[in-house]
Amino acid sequence: MKRPNGTYNGSSGYIVSDELRNSVNIAIALQKPLLIKGEPGTGKTMLAQSIAESLGMELIIWNIKSTTKAQEGLYVYDTVQRLYDSQFGDQDVSDIKRYIKMGKLGEAFLAPSPVVLLIDEIDKADLEFPNDLLWELDQMSFYIPETKETIRTKHRPIVIITSNAEKELPDAFLRRCIFHYIEFPNAEAMEKILAVHHPNLERKLLEQAMDSFYMLRSLHNIQKRPSTSELIDWLQALVIGGISPNRIKKELPFLGVLLKKNEDLDLILQQLAGKSQSRNAMSRYR
Amino acid sequence: MFTRFYYELKNQGLPVSMNEWDALLEALEAGLSGSSLTGFYFLCRAVLVKSEAHYDRFDLAFARFFEGVETPEGLPDKIWEWLNKALPAREISEEMRRNHQQLDLDELKRMLEERLKEQQEQHHGGNYWIGTGGTSPFGHSGYHPGGIRIGGQSNNFSAVKVAGMRRFQEFRSDETLGVRQFQVALRKLRQFTSRLEGAKTELDVDATIDKTCQNAGRLELVWERPRENSIKVLLLMDAGGSMISYSRLCNQLFSAVHRSSHFKDLKVYYFHNCIYDWLYHTPECRVNDYTSTSHILNNLSGDYRVIIVGDASMAPSELLRQGGIIDWDLYNDRAGIEWLRDLRHQYEYSVWLNPIPRKYWEWVEGSYTIKKINEVFPMQELTLDGLEQAVSALRSRQRVARAT
Numbered sequence: 001m002k003r004p005n006g007t008y009n010g011s012s013g014y015i016v017s018d019e020l021r022n023s024v025n026i027a028i029a030l031q032k033p034l035l036i037k038g039e040p041g042t043g044k045t046m047l048a049q050s051i052a053e054s055l056g057m058e059l060i061i062w063n064i065k066s067t068t069k070a071q072e073g074l075y076v077y078d079t080v081q082r083l084y085d086s087q088f089g090d091q092d093v094s095d096i097k098r099y100i101k102m103g104k105l106g107e108a109f110l111a112p113s114p115v116v117l118l119i120d121e122i123d124k125a126d127l128e129f130p131n132d133l134l135w136e137l138d139q140m141s142f143y144i145p146e147t148k149e150t151i152r153t154k155h156r157p158i159v160i161i162t163s164n165a166e167k168e169l170p171d172a173f174l175r176r177c178i179f180h181y182i183e184f185p186n187a188e189a190m191e192k193i194l195a196v197h198h199p200n201l202e203r204k205l206l207e208q209a210m211d212s213f214y215m216l217r218s219l220h221n222i223q224k225r226p227s228t229s230e231l232i233d234w235l236q237a238l239v240i241g242g243i244s245p246n247r248i249k250k251e252l253p254f255l256g257v258l259l260k261k262n263e264d265l266d267l268i269l270q271q272l273a274g275k276s277q278s279r280n281a282m283s284r285y286r
Numbered sequence: 287m288f289t290r291f292y293y294e295l296k297n298q299g300l301p302v303s304m305n306e307w308d309a310l311l312e313a314l315e316a317g318l319s320g321s322s323l324t325g326f327y328f329l330c331r332a333v334l335v336k337s338e339a340h341y342d343r344f345d346l347a348f349a350r351f352f353e354g355v356e357t358p359e360g361l362p363d364k365i366w367e368w369l370n371k372a373l374p375a376r377e378i379s380e381e382m383r384r385n386h387q388q389l390d391l392d393e394l395k396r397m398l399e400e401r402l403k404e405q406q407e408q409h410h411g412g413n414y415w416i417g418t419g420g421t422s423p424f425g426h427s428g429y430h431p432g433g434i435r436i437g438g439q440s441n442n443f444s445a446v447k448v449a450g451m452r453r454f455q456e457f458r459s460d461e462t463l464g465v466r467q468f469q470v471a472l473r474k475l476r477q478f479t480s481r482l483e484g485a486k487t488e489l490d491v492d493a494t495i496d497k498t499c500q501n502a503g504r505l506e507l508v509w510e511r512p513r514e515n516s517i518k519v520l521l522l523m524d525a526g527g528s529m530i531s532y533s534r535l536c537n538q539l540f541s542a543v544h545r546s547s548h549f550k551d552l553k554v555y556y557f558h559n560c561i562y563d564w565l566y567h568t569p570e571c572r573v574n575d576y577t578s579t580s581h582i583l584n585n586l587s588g589d590y591r592v593i594i595v596g597d598a599s600m601a602p603s604e605l606l607r608q609g610g611i612i613d614w615d616l617y618n619d620r621a622g623i624e625w626l627r628d629l630r631h632q633y634e635y636s637v638w639l640n641p642i643p644r645k646y647w648e649w650v651e652g653s654y655t656i657k658k659i660n661e662v663f664p665m666q667e668l669t670l671d672g673l674e675q676a677v678s679a680l681r682s683r684q685r686v687a688r689a690t
Binding site for chain 2: 023171
């Protein structure tokens with residue numbers, strides 16, 4: 001089995017911090033899965049794409065849902081198709097191999113060149129799910145009883161796993177991973193990220209929008225704090241709407257793009273209304 | 287050689303296993319730390335720490351263990367001024383590396399002190415005075431292997447500094463957090479009926495199709511026992527005056543419990559400071575809207591999980607005396623503590639959550655009653671960590687208190 005070689009240095013469409021880049025390279029060198037956690041919208045899923053792009057590898061994505069079973073990632077034995085063929089088709093059904101379909105993990109193992117395997121949102125699945133994959137991820141091989149075959153990797157894939165921390169992952173699983181928590185980017189890093197998405201943004205507009213954004217994030221009574229992707233969308237909306245930078249802080253236009261919860265929206269609108277009322281009152285007093 | 291560091295991490299309560307330690311040593315062998323303390327810091331963290339909740343503990347352990355590896359501080363302001371005007375960075379060749387003799391730290395410090403006394407003005411690009419660029423051991427943006435960097439921008443933070451900043455403090459799981467986190471913690475409070483008991487009443491579609499196909503198409507039904515959560519919860523909340531300062535926290539827990547739809551049954555009652563003959567239906571504790579405590583004791587079976595939320599702080603008489611109840615127009619025949627013992631006796635799976643942080647339990651006004659109640663109920667503070675511990679305590683039978 002060959003080690004995937006090469007080191008990850010980030011790619012053009014994705015800003016990576018030094019810490020994260022280190023973690024990726026450690027995981028590649030130690031041949032362990034890299035477990036990524038972080039607030040929604042910090043680019044956990046994008047990381048795998050960036051690694052694949054930077055190292056020139058194919059990316060295989062396994063999206064986990066609450067009903068996903070570990071077995072599906074390995075292979076599925078399509079007994080129904082085989083039965084159908086035996087009754088109505090003129091196919092040869094004695095070859096079981098034809099009815100074994102590889103899952104995403106199996107696909108990654110059998111790929112002719114090294115690949116990046118992204119197991120996205122592993123915490124969505126059942127509590128036992130990660131434990132069911134321990135052996136396969138450790139040994140990078142599994143056995144198919146129906147055909148008495150063992151599937152082994154030719155090239156060890158780079159495994160990236162993301163989690164939103166909806167469930168604690170089992171300790172045995174964690175012990176085998178390299179872990180990295182993506183921090184929410186500070187203003188400086190955020191500017192770099194925004195420059196990738198909106199290269200020709202007016203300076204003043206950017207500053208005003210960022211100020212308002214971090215102000216909203218710093219409020220304690222907000223239930224769902226806006227994230228990077230929402231800020232990017234908001235900037236888009238501000239540009240398309242042709243909003244003048246001076247109005248941004250005062251009016252927070254298109255607030256619904258940033259805040260997705262009714263309670264949060266109401267709260268901010270109330271505060272805004274309160275401010276403008278007191279301002280009106282002040283001017284009347286004068 | 288870092289074995290002591292391993293124990294320091296353990297001391298800070300980090301669950302580091304030998305597997306991970308082995309992986310770290312392997313990584314060091316492979317030179318992944320880049321032979322700098324900063325590289326070592328990030329390497330250790332990536333390999334050893336598996337939750338952002340533990341980053342802070344790791345930082346503390348790291349800072350404590352590698353203390354004293356920091357760059358010296360407290361230099362005259364004038365020197366900072368000189369250093370603020372920097373020369374562009376210079377290329378470093380192998381030859382330069384060889385030409386420099388390594389100075390040890392004490393020697394460096396001594397030289398720096400001397401130089402501080404001698405130097406009166408700015409110097410940039412030389413090899414003796416404190417300044418930017420150049421190859422003097424003192425200053426920044428220059429090159430001297432093992433010199434002392436004074437100010438300027440290092441490409442890397444000193445690792446001890448990074449650790450010392452404790453940026454991950456707010457992720458500590460013993461901090462109080464929001465509804466969502468409470469919900470996640472409560473989600474662990476479940477116990478599925480096992481697949482071994484009960485009637486097989488659920489059609490297992492997948493297994494049926496599989497079996498049928500392997501039977502060459504002759505239908506074979508496969509039945510499965512349904513699995514459902516069998517946990518029933520009784521939540522008792524203190525609505526007394528002293529709880530007002532914790533109302534936000536309690537509200538968060540309350541909404542988390544309510545949103546957790548996975549309990550088989552959920553019953554909520556309120557009490558004022560301590561539990562006596564009555565448990566009220568609303569937080570206002572109106573005297574005509576209650577269920578008697580003995581009715582609950584008789585009718586709710588012992589497999590209810592009981593969570594009591596209260597600050598457990600009251601006058602000792604309220605807890606220990608007959609007629610000690612705080613409400614003027616009421617009288618209790620039995621002391622509050624007796625009722626608590628009865629509850630504890632009936633419900634082996636029970637915990638007391640206290641919104642007062644654990645470290646103050648011995649110092650607040652109600653410390654005496656907190657201690658008394660803690661003898662009856664296992665008590666946890668109302669934080670995410672405390673709730674998690676409470677939940678795991680509720681999953682298994684707890685020792686019934688000695689005093690009866």
